[in-house]
Amino acid sequence: xxxxxxxxxxxxxxxxxxxxxxxxxxxxxxxxxxxxxxxxxxxxxxxxxxxxxxxxxxxxxxxxxxxxxxxxxxxxxxxxxxxxxxxxxxxxxxxxxxxxxxxxxxxxxxxxxxxxxxxxxxxxxxxxxxxxxxxxxxxxxxxxxxxxxxxxxxxxxxxxxxxxxxxxxxxxxxxxxxxxxxxxxxxxxxxxxxxxxxxxxxxxxxxxxxxxxxxxxxxxxxxxxxxxxxxxxxxxxxxxxxxxxxxxxxxxxxxxxxxxxxxxxxxxxxxxxxxx
Numbered sequence: 141x142x143x144x145x146x147x148x149x150x151x152x153x154x155x156x157x158x159x160x161x162x163x164x165x166x167x168x169x170x171x172x173x174x175x176x177x178x179x180x181x182x183x184x185x186x187x188x189x190x191x192x193x194x195x196x197x198x199x200x201x202x203x204x205x206x207x208x209x210x211x212x213x214x215x216x217x218x219x220x221x222x223x224x225x226x227x228x229x230x231x232x233x234x235x236x237x238x239x240x241x242x243x244x245x246x247x248x249x250x251x252x253x254x255x256x257x258x259x260x261x262x263x264x265x266x267x268x269x270x271x272x273x274x275x276x277x278x279x280x281x282x283x284x285x286x287x288x289x290x291x292x293x294x295x296x297x298x299x300x301x302x303x304x305x306x307x308x309x310x311x312x313x314x315x316x317x318x319x320x321x322x323x324x325x326x327x328x329x330x331x332x333x334x335x336x337x338x339x340x341x342x343x344x345x346x347x348x349x350x351x352x353x354x355x356x357x358x359x360x361x362x363x364x365x366x367x368x369x370x371x372x373x374x375x376x377x378x379x380x381x382x383x384x385x386x387x388x389x390x391x392x393x394x395x396x397x398x399x400x401x402x403x404x405x406x407x408x409x410x411x412x413x414x415x416x
Contacts, residue, residue: 146315153206161229168231171258176356177201180251180281181221187212191223213248218364227252233345234328236305239263245295246309250278259284268295270367296368303327310366314406323348332363333384336370341381346390351416353390367388379404388415
């Protein structure tokens with residue numbers, strides 16, 4: 141499509157990925173439309189592929205990035221820049237608002253961090269990336285966005301800033317206590333739940349309300365594991381993705397002991413099929 145500008149391709153791409161995931165969210169579409177994907181990756185050439193690895197192409201042309209494809213970030217470590225339509229769906233579900241504070245855990249080289257930053261202009265974004273080299277690339281990529289701070293550390297088991305939105309891009313067998321504690325009242329968390337040793341799982345959306353943590357599974361997903369956030373249940377059989385699809389709430393074991401509604405019980409938290 142010679143003669144079509146990158147800006148026009150981005151607009152078309154943003155409209156296509158939001159249609160593909162079935163959302164109608166003008167701000168999410170606009171944030172994808174104004175964020176140059178090529179500026180928030182590793183340098184070209186880029187290897188792009190469809191979910192499931194149905195094809196792989198190598199390209200130096202940034203126009204090729206404006207498809208619903210993943211981009212290899214580090215082949216040896218299995219790290220990629222995830223599928224745009226999935227992230228559009230997640231962002232629409234959490235609906236980050238201008239002025240809010242977002243924690244992006246597993247930020248990679250910063251593309252989805254940059255889109256989150258567009259959604260919360262006037263607020264703050266803290267991006268956490270455990271791989272020091274990728275954090276360094278993200279810091280450079282995001283330098284022009286002065287409301288974004290990149291932290292080259294794990295976001296597991298540490299004190300985190302109070303947040304309206306926590307956006308986790310690596311799989312965990314249970315939400316880390318630090319994530320739950322950082323949520324402000326009304327705060328929203330999304331993370332990929334995945335059992336130890338499994339290749340896929342489900343995205344759990346969690347909202348902090350006065351009574352506790354309301355939860356719902358929104359889609360099947362597959363992510364690389366979050367270092368430090370993968371463990372087997374401390375009691376009962378390991379849960380399956382099908383089991384976890386029934387999650388309706390998450391409880392702290394110190395506040396409520398597991399009961400017959402328990403789906404999976406971990407050291408500090410447990411998943412329940414009981415709604416709150």
